[in-house]
Amino acid sequence: MNGKDKLRQKIFAGARVSPAEAARLFSWDILELGEAADLRRRLIHPQNTVGFISDRIINFTNICEAACDFCAFHAGADSLKPYELPRDEILSKVRELSGRGGTQVMLQGGLHPGHTLATYTGLVREIKKRFPHIYLHSFSPSEIAHIAAKSSLPLDSVIAELKKAGLDSVPGAADLLVDRIRAKVSPRKIGKDKWCEVMYALGRHGMRSSATMTYGMGETETEKIEHLRVVREVQDRTAGTAGRGKSGEGIFRAFIPWSFSPNRTKLAGIKPATGTDYLKIVAISRIFLDNIRYIQAGWLTEGLKLAQIALAMGANDMGGVLTEEKVVKATGSGTRAGLSEFIDLIRNAGKIPVLRDSSYKILSRSPGKK
Numbered sequence: 001m002n003g004k005d006k007l008r009q010k011i012f013a014g015a016r017v018s019p020a021e022a023a024r025l026f027s028w029d030i031l032e033l034g035e036a037a038d039l040r041r042r043l044i045h046p047q048n049t050v051g052f053i054s055d056r057i058i059n060f061t062n063i064c065e066a067a068c069d070f071c072a073f074h075a076g077a078d079s080l081k082p083y084e085l086p087r088d089e090i091l092s093k094v095r096e097l098s099g100r101g102g103t104q105v106m107l108q109g110g111l112h113p114g115h116t117l118a119t120y121t122g123l124v125r126e127i128k129k130r131f132p133h134i135y136l137h138s139f140s141p142s143e144i145a146h147i148a149a150k151s152s153l154p155l156d157s158v159i160a161e162l163k164k165a166g167l168d169s170v171p172g173a174a175d176l177l178v179d180r181i182r183a184k185v186s187p188r189k190i191g192k193d194k195w196c197e198v199m200y201a202l203g204r205h206g207m208r209s210s211a212t213m214t215y216g217m218g219e220t221e222t223e224k225i226e227h228l229r230v231v232r233e234v235q236d237r238t239a240g241t242a243g244r245g246k247s248g249e250g251i252f253r254a255f256i257p258w259s260f261s262p263n264r265t266k267l268a269g270i271k272p273a274t275g276t277d278y279l280k281i282v283a284i285s286r287i288f289l290d291n292i293r294y295i296q297a298g299w300l301t302e303g304l305k306l307a308q309i310a311l312a313m314g315a316n317d318m319g320g321v322l323t324e325e326k327v328v329k330a331t332g333s334g335t336r337a338g339l340s341e342f343i344d345l346i347r348n349a350g351k352i353p354v355l356r357d358s359s360y361k362i363l364s365r366s367p368g369k370k
């Protein structure tokens, strides 16, 4: 048996693959890789369901002292004017979502030089006081580290206060967990080790997260796998920590890869990643991340049609039917979707659409029907 056959056998048996083996998968034929990833998906998630959530991202400020080169959203990138949403406007956006039956809000902003812990806890408290049923999956590891630095507090105190105020979980906006790339494209943002530190601190407080991956910023295939290795290790090391003892799952509920959009950023000369690049990342993530149940198809950045194909190559969730989002939109990407479009798209892929909550519990098996 040659090396490729041995690796195929290992994947089909559900065994863990090493980083070196995962790197070899980039050279596989796309259909062969997709088939292997779909088999791995079925081992972890045998149902043919694809979940989505009714949510809203509220980008409450684009004023950001990190000014990353890969970001078109921050005020210094000249794509959007500097803004800071007034509290009333934020509350009215949450009210609108709640009125439509939405269940989750993602508050995300830049690293505002004037924002301290009190700014964040005040916002969380006010939303939770008026809309206790809305799940706040909000902020990011870099915002948590930023608050800790601005308030001269340890990460644990910041997380404990945010949790006490009503924060439910934190999206794990990871960009690319490779310091060589971070030093080039986001030198003022936290590095890989700090990102992991925030995750371990969240785990100590029994909070859940997700892990993202932004690729296509000049990294090598080995560095792409290095990102996945870090995510898998954090997931392993947080398994069985507070609140997750029974399931044994680690801190991440889901993994969400998306390609970097160079448009309107300081890296506008970089050639954008292709559709095949995206599908390979989805498939390799599914095979390598054997400890994460949900791999999301990133329709917002990749478009609905490519995301639909990803459902046959390892992805098993479509994320949120977002009402509003500004970070990706700032790059000029105009993908939007409504509930009926989501449902049709999932059915058309031969899957069963289900409406879920933030913990991936199914709320409706016939979404869209009254």
Ligand code: SF4
Pocket (backbone or CB within 6 Å): 064, 065, 066, 067, 068, 071, 072, 073, 074, 109, 110, 111, 142, 186, 189
């Ligand atoms: S990616 Fe985040 S931290 Fe970097 S400039 Fe944009 S908003 Fe700021």
